[in-house]
Amino acid sequence: MSRPRLSALAFLFSLSAPLWGQSTPLPLPPKSPKSAAESRLVFRYPCTFQYTDGAPYTPEVRSFECDYLHASVETEVGADQYFNALPTLAAQKAFLESALPEADAAHDKWVLDIAAAVKADSPARLPKSLSSEARIAKLAKLNWKLWNDSIAASKPFLWPPAQPDSYLRGEGRSYPDSWKPYFEPTFAESRGISTGVDTTETGMIDSAAARLKARLSAKLMGLVRDGGSGPTLADLNRAFDGGGAHATVAAVGLTAGPPPSMPGPPGLRPGTISDLNVPAPPSPLDTIPSGSTQRADRNYFSRGPAAGAQRLKDDATLAAWHALGVTKTIGDPYAKVPYIVQQLNGTCGVGAQYEALKARGQDVTMAGLTKTAFDHGWYTEYTSGAGAMGGMYLRDTGALLKLHGVASTTTIGTATGQELATAVRASGDAIVAVNPKIFWNDPTVPDGAMHFVYVSGMEVDNKGAVRGYYVNDTGNGEGGRFVPIKLFDQAWLHSFTAIQPPAPRSP
């Protein structure tokens, strides 16, 4: 399954299907014998008109006029061959004298329509007082509307690109360069909108990180040293676990007793909390990344601003757990965040194996693995061309791993949480099938859908109980997403692939 974050060109392709077939089709010219001596015009792809003796046709046919011809002539052979098959020079000239003024009028209209779209869909119209989440949502809608309006305005000039028979087998999407001039104004405006979204998202991440740091370094550390009055141990139990299975602090490995001596430097590393023994926490404040590359790869807001805000909260909670020393991370998930890819429709099974292979140091590409899976019959394609989709057979999850020398075992439909936890503890990762409606909290997805994700690590408490899994999700490009165990248990389909642990790194 895939839920690609909207890029301008992905948008073009997601909407391109309805464009074709809506111009008035021209009849094929009747076949007739041509005199070899008669001078005729030759239309050479993409936009050259010459007489047969090589002299150019004047006035010069402009590139947008050629685009108009390519888009409006609907025959099996294409506009150039259609034109060249017209029976006489007079017929050819009559065709141009009719079609070119139409193209010019369409272009004049395009100029006005594009300017109107850019003006109407300008972010300057948004109220200043919006919350960050509301601003991101409205900017995303504006961007969508801008591209919708631009495609509608440019339709007379957009002609279908050449497509491979099997899109997913190909190396990537292709579209004619001829499309670009019609979207230049839109690209510029869209970049401005995207910058607004990025700025707002960065602000949210910075605010969350600053709030977390303030709490942990000032409040919690002050709390550690003070040992003064405040909530009781019972309050701490309730607050920590929210009434879950580990409802007491003792159940997660903290015990009452005299505080040990304070190890390490001051700041982020507490010694004890009042009368509790707390193991020294291993990791610094790294759950909310400060580096721009990790932020981009984590893709917090791929599923929208509300989901991004929830992820920031979950990451802040992780940092609190780490600072308290009550959980630890297995599998080094943040090191695997750079392996995240945005998969095509239905290549989630390929994407998960790609990430597992990259985590084992293998030099592979998504395009190469997709083609290999297709060629071996492990992957089936339901539709082809732009917007194509398919799926990896459940039984063949692991086939690409095996081909690259990595052993694995797939359990379908009957796996237990304990089996999954054991596998991830051993290798630091796994490939898991999930219900995307629950996993993405997405009302448009039916309950019976299925999606593969790459589990890149897990979080366990001091009793060894799993508190959540980390996931790289090629469906929406989210890297290092921490999924609390309650949600994970609801969403996974009890099917997973256990993977041979990576070879130890040489010192």
Added chain:
Amino acid sequence: MNIRWTPGLAVLTLAACGGIGSGVSQLQADPLYKAAEAVRAAPDCAVASGLGRSLPVPAHGGGYAVLLYPVLISPSKSDALTPQYRADFAVDGPNAAARCVKIASGAALSLGPAVPPGVSNRDYYAAEASLFAVLPKLCERYRRGSPTALDREEASAFFDAFQRIAEPGLAPYYYRLNPEFWEWLRAAGGRSLAKPATP
């Protein structure tokens, strides 16, 4: 012993315990739901990750049937494509393994949204729970023979839930899973899927 705890930090720790939000499916332990999900594991069914499972309906002669169809997920919407397989299964008993039959060839076409527009997750899960709750009883009544006035309420409850969440474009395919059941439903409750024009 007293520990000073900031409300903010309590909120931080609580936040991770359940980000599910507005409603979650409660059907994971339901026998019929589990059996429908288990279709994916049947050796006879070449299930791929792009395939979604439809709602179950009673199959002719016993058990239930589902459609397996590609779900094309795009930003802000998901489309149901031409169903590729029909899977017949039983909830328990000696023939519990699903049997799959390929029902399509050629490129799959979009048949419209995979979820009727405007249905929230909460409403979806509620309707789904209602459907799975009533379906086994309805199936028993269907297998007894001609419907009676006593069947009307359950037939109506089933069709209300079905219409709320079923993939609108798959109606003809649902009908063809078991035309006898849909006609029985019409006789029982007055409402059912329209008979498709082409068999």
